[in-house]
Amino acid sequence: MGRNTRKRRSPLAVRAVAASAALAIGGGGLIWANFYASAHETNSSPNTTKAAAAQVATISCPDVGQKLTSVPANAKSNVDTELATLDKQITEAYARLASSRQAQTNDAGFVQNAILSPLKDKRTAVIGRIKIDFTRVGAAAPTTLDGLAACTGTTADQAQTTAGGQNNGQNNGGQNNGGQQNNGGASASAAPSASAPANIGGQAGNGPVAADFVDITKVAANVQGKPQKGANASRGTFTTQCGVNANKNHNTDNVIVAPGVTNGAHHLHDYVGNQKVNAFSSNQTFLQGGTSCQNKSDLSSYYWPVVRLQNGTQDFDQNADGGGKEGNVGKILTPVQAQIKYVGSPASKVVAMPQFLRIITGDAKTTTNGLANANAHWSCTGFENKVQLTTQYPICPQGSNVVRTFAFQSCWDGQNIDSANHRTHVAFADPASGVCGNGFKAIPQLTMRLVYKIAPPVLQNGVVKNAYAVDGFPEQLHKSATDHDDFISVTTGGLANKIANCINTGQQCR
Template identity: 25%
Template sequence: MSRKLSALAVAAALVTAVVPIFGTVAGQSALADDLVTHHEFQANCSVTTHLPDDPIVLPGLPGASHLHTFLGNDSTNAHSTNDSLKAGQTNCRTPDDKSAYWFPSIYNGDQVVPPNFPQVIYYKSGILKYQDVVPFPPGIRFVVGSPAASQDEFRTAPGAIEGWECGDSTHNWDIPAWCVPGSQLNIRYQAPSCWNGRDLDSADHRSHMAYPDRATLVCPASHPVAVPMIEFKMAFPVSGDMSRVRLSSGRGYSWHYDFMNAWDAPTQAALVRHCVNGGLQCDPRGYDQYKPDRGAALGPDYRLPR
């Protein structure tokens, strides 16, 4: 994880108080000089399968979608529901995150190129006042980005961070034509982090969510509830001549992804409270290696005590 200060981090206030679950004295608060540079934790999840399914956009219609690469919950398919996900298993490092994550598959010619190691899904604060972020409500789902986006819409989308990158090539708004051999193709893209407080889904699977105001980093009045800002950071083992590399949904600017929340609620709440509200840069256990005195949100088995 990068230690570079972001504009959001520099502007953030100092930590006031947080009570970690493991590794500190009960009731201990962060020190006044504990500068906040991050407010996040990770979900590290691996590929489970590739299917032409989309349980959010095309529920109950197997084979009706372009090919998607699925991470996390191994039961995800066109028929997935909140209940079926909770009954499934996950390969995410935190075993009580049974959420479903997916995105359009990447091809090199006719061959699918899957990520070949656990991928990083960040849960961050998207607002300035990170102490106000609350966990996702059970069952919420949404789509981030659009397969129908133009290149300019992708470039200017509030969820775009660096676009596509490989080696020293960054800020590409389509898949680069060439990547240094041995490098990887990467994409970073942020999700909206303001919820309307009512709907777990909407007709377009987007309208119940909104991005914070770019200037103030405050949620709009129409979507007043600040939830974690998900940021996909995906890496694909493909390089060299990229002329045949494409998304199953089309050009690189058709990148998008989907999320169905199936976290164990107390586990997610502990990570949000300790890491996001607490101003830490946490791994999937809720531990900040740069601030070991702050402890961890979860136990050695990446779970809350039962």
């Protein structure tokens, strides 16, 4: 696929001014709170607060890529480019939304007429081109894309209910996350007060907000036991030591989802393992990429969105695509620990991972997609066996560090190293039994544990100060549930078989 040379729309000056003002006063996002309030609040009465809450906070669009469960091989390159174009269109529409608050206040129809309707027209054209890509190679045009062009405006309250801590009874789509469940019922203590400006919050004006955080000491224990191991369980582990990205290997590409497209992720990733991964990498370049892992046969790529501290400071990418231009601001934090471990199945032996297997766990778009594919786990050292959060970030007590953990899909269809929507070729085992269903085979389960030393955020009058958050698509509002992790299996010297054999024989290997 050729390089995408189309230039993105530059952000409007108001975002840069607000960010620099926040830097100047160390406001950590308070400037943006005041900016939004000024557009629709003249006093602190309940009526004006209610009006502020009703303002459109973000844009919700159907995820076209998730509907494409099968794409002809000779159409894949064009389809991937078109899917990346859809993400770019949403990013540009969100930038327009965030920079036109006064116009929205003056005209109740502005969002629909000036933002959502043109966006629908653009998406209709892209979806039409995707259908043509199918028919050009002799395949039937997918009917699953019909009706996916229209997007809606979502208020701050609606976005919080969709992917924030105020949504009780959430699930992770039947996924087996090591027996862990998120807690969605603890947000009342962190909810914004009625007098606080109803806005998206955060240093760049697109989150997080106070309700995205919770004092972990006030959350009831929610971690459930793992499935009991059977007689045929694979009880071993294999740990690979690949560092914490201290050499700052970053980019905003995503070679799995948007190959050949610069800034296809619209947010910054940390990379460990393979050192030459970007949008234009191929299976061949992976083999030539070198590795940060101590085991030089492990050329796999392990990458995840960076975590930033939103304390009013900026980092190297404050004026770059995927960085400050798209609302990903603040100081990039490097983990103090990064553990990568492969574990076995409680129900069976495992087969070796195939070369170049791709797995994405979690969903970067839960704020608009909902939580069906969420697989984020946030906790604190000393609490990991008791509390795991998906829809809120933890505020850890003094002496305790923030922990992100991931448990990847551990069942493989036995045939494909990827799928059109990057999900259907792998699956989670049954959470109760650990058994892989539908003819899938158990593979070593990749688990990751990232530890960050972060000063606890402070909640005052419905506003969070010194917040931290993961990078994400700008319209996703930096919700914790959007956390996700990416993996490409690349090994040499028979390492894939060694990992499987180690696990199957009950050894603890490195």
